[in-house]
Structures are given as structure tokens and as C-alpha cells.
Amino acid sequence: MRQTLPSSVDVLLVGLGPVGATAANLLGRYGVRTLVVEKSPDIFMAPRAIVLDNEALRILQMAGLEEGSFETQAIAKVQMRSPIFGNYACANTSGPLDGHPRLVTFYQPDLERTLRARLTAYPDVQVALGAELIGIREDAQGVHVDVRMADGQVETVWTRFLVGADGASSFVRRHAGLIFQGKTFEQDWLIVDAQNVPDPIDHVEFMCDPRRPTPHMPAPGNRQRWEFKLQPGETREEMEKPESIRKLLAPWCKPEDISIERTAVYRFHARIVDRFSRGRIFLVGDAAHITPPFAGQGLVAGLRDVANLCWKLAWVVQGRASATILDTYDIERRPHAKSIIELALFMGSLVMPANRLKAFGIHGLMWMMQLIPSARAMFEELRIKPKNQFGRGLFVRGRSRSRLVRGGLLPQGLVRQSIGAPVQKSDDAIGQQLTLIGFGCDPVKLLSLQLRGEWLSAGGTLLQLRHRGQSGCGENSWEDLTDALVPGAAPVGWVAVVRPDRTVLHDGPMEKVDAVVSEALAVLGAAVTAGHIQSAVLEVPR
Structure with a gap:
């Protein structure tokens, strides 16, 4: 039909x-x-x-x-290898962050x-x-x-x-x-996806040889991927031939023993x-x-x-x-x-230096930086990755006495409503709403009745996060089992307005909950009572 x-x-x-x-x-x-x-x-x-x-x-x-709705493979590390300096840099991607593995394929x-x-x-x-x-x-x-x-x-x-x-x-x-x-890179790359490769690796490796840079990584379903930079004069038609693929994969496996799912030549942008x-x-x-x-x-x-x-x-x-x-x-x-x-372009400069002289200089500098603990930590702990944190936008500017960052993400932990109740990720407990969270306190107790009505009309909800062992009850009261939120993100007696995308919009002490809510409503452009609009801080561009 x-x-x-x-x-x-x-x-x-x-x-x-x-x-x-x-x-x-x-x-x-x-x-x-x-x-x-x-x-x-x-x-x-x-x-x-x-x-x-x-x-x-x-x-x-x-x-x-x-979790588990589609298959993933956790990656423990990302290794950069030079033919001159060996393993000159390594990023540690093992372990969880905000309730999920740091890196998966x-x-x-x-x-x-x-x-x-x-x-x-x-x-x-x-x-x-x-x-x-x-x-x-x-x-x-x-x-x-x-x-x-x-x-x-x-x-x-x-x-x-x-x-x-x-x-x-x-x-x-x-x-x-x-x-x-922007720009399109002039270099062509051949991508090869294969299954059933013997001796699979459990990490991502970048073979940073200027003659043939090659990223290599595993994936679920006993898959592996290679990306080979084409050299001057090599054509798409030539490199996608079975005999060319066999030659490129020879250091890792016998191509006749594996199943090749995809080969394609493309350029980066x-x-x-x-x-x-x-x-x-x-x-x-x-x-x-x-x-x-x-x-x-x-x-x-x-x-x-x-x-x-x-x-x-x-x-x-x-x-x-x-x-x-x-x-x-x-x-x-x-x-x-x-x-x-910009980060990807920087990483590209490490992976594919134009010639041996540049490779020696770039990889040698990176190798020397690994001898300095603070410099090594920049790469090992992924500090070079820009934080998903806003300088301007839909939040109230300023900093408070908590560890929360307005315009930054609320951490995620594990929570439960009571002893013996199912353990959930805190994002699932918060749900899909705009949320006023009380850290170790109930935000309903001091929020004025009128503002509460306006908050609910703006699609808001109210939730209490209790520190470990703190008593409490109700469907909107959750115990933090990991200390990621209470007191990890904010001290007891603190409130925060969190957007549905888990960005912190506003925060402050519990005794100022009316001001926090009214200023948050003003940022949203929602209806706010005349008595509170006076103190609103509007961060929406006109």
C-alpha cells in the first residue's frame, strides 16, 4: 500500500x-x-x-x-608507533567514565x-x-x-x-x-574491513610510517579495520585489486584465510x-x-x-x-x-607526516615529551580532547562554590531508590525532563508554590539525590551509590537546574532555590512572575 x-x-x-x-x-x-x-x-x-x-x-x-542493545568492543589503549622511536605515545582509554566505557568500536x-x-x-x-x-x-x-x-x-x-x-x-x-x-586532503586512503582475522588485537594502533601510515583497529564480530595511505602514483583501481590487498595485509595475516567485507578508496575532509x-x-x-x-x-x-x-x-x-x-x-x-x-588535524599530523625528516622531528618531539610527566598525561589521560563545555549559550553565566560547571555536563553515577531496589544509571532516573535537582536535600521544601507551578508548566520536574546512606523516600528520591553526584558534583544542601541534554543550566545553595529557578525560567524565555524577573540573568542572544 x-x-x-x-x-x-x-x-x-x-x-x-x-x-x-x-x-x-x-x-x-x-x-x-x-x-x-x-x-x-x-x-x-x-x-x-x-x-x-x-x-x-x-x-x-x-x-x-x-547497554547491550548493540554490540561494542571496549578499547583499552590507543598506541602511536614510529619506525624510528617505537611506541612514542599511548592514550589510556580503559575503564568507565560517566557510566560507559571511555572508547569502544x-x-x-x-x-x-x-x-x-x-x-x-x-x-x-x-x-x-x-x-x-x-x-x-x-x-x-x-x-x-x-x-x-x-x-x-x-x-x-x-x-x-x-x-x-x-x-x-x-x-x-x-x-x-x-x-x-574547510578543505579536502589531497591524499587518497584505502580502507579494508575484514572478518575472522587470526590473532586479533584488542587496542587501536597507528603505524606512523611516512612511507605508508596505517591506522589499525578491532571491531565487534571478530572484525578488524586497516586504513592505508596511498603513495604518489598509486590509483584506486590498482589498490583495490585482490593482489594489492594481499600485499598490504601480508604483515598481519593471509588474506585468503579471512573474509573481506569492504574495500574503498576515499579522501579525508x-x-x-x-x-x-x-x-x-x-x-x-x-x-x-x-x-x-x-x-x-x-x-x-x-x-x-x-x-x-x-x-x-x-x-x-x-x-x-x-x-x-x-x-x-x-x-x-x-x-x-x-x-x-582541529584536534583531528593535529592527530593527523602525527599519523601522516609528509616525509622522513618531518616524521623524525614530530615523533622525536612527542617521544621526548613522554619523559615529562605533565606532558605525558596530556595524551595518556586524553586531556588534549576538548571538553564538551560551552563558553556562551543557554545557561546562567558565572561560577558557584560547587564542582558543577554551568554550560558543562552533569556527571553520571549509579543510583537506587531504596535498599534492595534495582540500581540504575542516574540519567535514567532523571528522565527526559528539565530537572531541578537537590543534592542531599529536597528542593520542594523551600521552592515557593507559585514558582513550582511555573516550573512544572515549563516542562520541569523535581528530584532529590541523596548521599550514600542518607534516608529518604518517594519516586523522585534517589540514593547515589558512587559519590559521583553527592558530594562528587555538589555538596549537600545544593540545587542545580539540569537541561534534558544533561548540561548544567544553573546552580546555587538550597536557600536560594527560588532565585535559581526564576533565573533559569528567564533564560528559557518561560513565563516568570514579576517579582522574580527582576533578578533574572538572560543569556539568550537577541
Whole structure:
């Protein structure tokens, strides 16, 4: 039967890759009427992205994916090796951070299949496969979108907001007139994905030989990936031949004994748009930025985009916040995405120096830096990775006496409601709402009745986090079993407003809870009583 599209939706999402599918799940969880248009009728079965970090896994948790819903392989270390200096740098990626492994590899078709399957649980989300966006017309109230269906018929849908998750050649980006700044590397690389390789490795290694730089890593399903930099004069056709593949893989295995899933020659890109949005049109993932693969942050950056954007869209379409909060998507996300691209370019300079002389200088300097404990820790402890922390945006500026950082992420720990009750990750206990958290205290006790009503009307909820052993009861009272939150993040007697994307919006002592809530509501553009608006600090650009 032919699928019929709705005449209007709140959000029309273009693209159902891993970033688009995560966005669709988030919008579904927030109860937003969403239509997803995807040109391809099927999942692309060849592996592409391969690395996720703890932040990405936490965002997938926010999107409803529990641990084990798709297969991952934890990576203990990332090793940089030089033919001259040996192992000249090593990043420790073992152990958990915020409830997830610091670094994992995965099989992209498996993740996409899982994300798509979850969409059937959301009645507000409709997916049109084999449908292509062919026209966009904007007006003051929304966007009229022309969609060519699989049978060739064209339907028009009106949407309040249009989100382009349609990849590096984004139709949405071209229509919006957003400039894709940056460069494409001149070097070609051959990627080889294989299964059933004998003696699999358990870490990521970068063979930084200027003659043939080669990143190499394992993946679930007894898979391994190699990326080989092509030398001058080597062509795509020549290097994809079986005999060329056999020669390249000879140091690791006999190619006839393994199963090669994919070979492809491609070039790396480092590009970012001049703005992540224009009017009612927003870009996420590769449509907004392309990151070289050396830092393993390409897909992760796209997941950060949708975690930041989707709750803001939900709060606006549901009348819980002013549309001005949408301006903060670009303000918050673009600087961080740019810093991640710069990190990937730096990592690329370590992996692929242009010649032996540069390799000697770069790798020798890195080797010498490992002799200095503070310099070694920068790489070993991943301090070179930019924090997902905002300098400007949708939060109240300033610092408090807690360890919380406004514009930064709330840590995640393990919590339970009572002795013997199931243990959960704290994000699952917090849920999908804007949350007022009391650390070792109940925020309801001092919050004025009027402000409580305004808070609930703005989509807020109230929650108490108890320190280990502290008594308490109620469905919104949780005991912190790990000290990650109480007192790890904030002392007893503290309150904080936390956004649905786990960013700290405001915080302060319990006795100032009315001021904290009223100022948070003002930042959102929500209705605030005249008595409290006087002290509000507005951080939304006009």
C-alpha cells in the first residue's frame, strides 16, 4: 500500500543514518510530531563509522538504547608507533567514565538497525523510506517541503522546523545557502574491513610510517579495520585489486584465510558550515561538519548535535520555552565542533607526516615529551580532547562554590531508590525532563508554590539525590551509590537546574532555590512572575 504523508508536522527530519535515527528517537521520546524522509530504502550494510566514546554512548542512552542493545568492543589503549622511536605515545582509554566505557568500536549497520527498530515505539514519529526531498519553500510560520515518494508521486508537507541530517552533500544545506568552509586532503586512503582475522588485537594502533601510515583497529564480530595511505602514483583501481590487498595485509595475516567485507578508496575532509542554522532550518552531523577520522570523533560530534538541538525544538513546539533558545544551538555547538576538527588535524599530523625528516622531528618531539610527566598525561589521560563545555549559550553565566560547571555536563553515577531496589544509571532516573535537582536535600521544601507551578508548566520536574546512606523516600528520591553526584558534583544542601541534554543550566545553595529557578525560567524565555524577573540573568542572544 502507498504510504500517505501527514499534511503538517512539527519537525521534518531529512536523513536516517545514525545521527538522523538518533534524532528521531530523541524527538519521539519528547513527544514531538516528526516525519523522517530517507532517500535510501535500506540500511547501507558496509561498515563506515567505527568508534564511539563515552559521551556518544551516553547520548544513545538518552535516546533509549540500553547497554547491550548493540554490540561494542571496549578499547583499552590507543598506541602511536614510529619506525624510528617505537611506541612514542599511548592514550589510556580503559575503564568507565560517566557510566560507559571511555572508547569502544562498533559495527555501524548493527547500530542503525537498532535505532530504526526503536522508532516503532513512538506514535508521533513517521518514517518515509525511499522518499527524496526535492523542494523547500519557507515562510514566516514554517517550511513547505516537497517530497518525491518511492512511486514517483510528489507530496507537500508543512513543518515548523526542518532538520538536515542528510550527509556531506546535504540538499538542505545547499538550499539554506550555508557555506561549507574547510578543505579536502589531497591524499587518497584505502580502507579494508575484514572478518575472522587470526590473532586479533584488542587496542587501536597507528603505524606512523611516512612511507605508508596505517591506522589499525578491532571491531565487534571478530572484525578488524586497516586504513592505508596511498603513495604518489598509486590509483584506486590498482589498490583495490585482490593482489594489492594481499600485499598490504601480508604483515598481519593471509588474506585468503579471512573474509573481506569492504574495500574503498576515499579522501579525508575537514569542513564546517559558517552557521549551524538559518531561520527554521538546522543542520546536524556531516551536513554541518566533516571531521578527519584520526581522533575518532566524526559520528560522536553528530550525536552531540542532536542531543543539543532536539530538546530545544521539543520545548519550543510544545510552548514550554521561547523560540529564541534555538539561536543557542549554533552558539554552543559550532565552537566545539570546530575544536574537534582541529584536534583531528593535529592527530593527523602525527599519523601522516609528509616525509622522513618531518616524521623524525614530530615523533622525536612527542617521544621526548613522554619523559615529562605533565606532558605525558596530556595524551595518556586524553586531556588534549576538548571538553564538551560551552563558553556562551543557554545557561546562567558565572561560577558557584560547587564542582558543577554551568554550560558543562552533569556527571553520571549509579543510583537506587531504596535498599534492595534495582540500581540504575542516574540519567535514567532523571528522565527526559528539565530537572531541578537537590543534592542531599529536597528542593520542594523551600521552592515557593507559585514558582513550582511555573516550573512544572515549563516542562520541569523535581528530584532529590541523596548521599550514600542518607534516608529518604518517594519516586523522585534517589540514593547515589558512587559519590559521583553527592558530594562528587555538589555538596549537600545544593540545587542545580539540569537541561534534558544533561548540561548544567544553573546552580546555587538550597536557600536560594527560588532565585535559581526564576533565573533559569528567564533564560528559557518561560513565563516568570514579576517579582522574580527582576533578578533574572538572560543569556539568550537577541
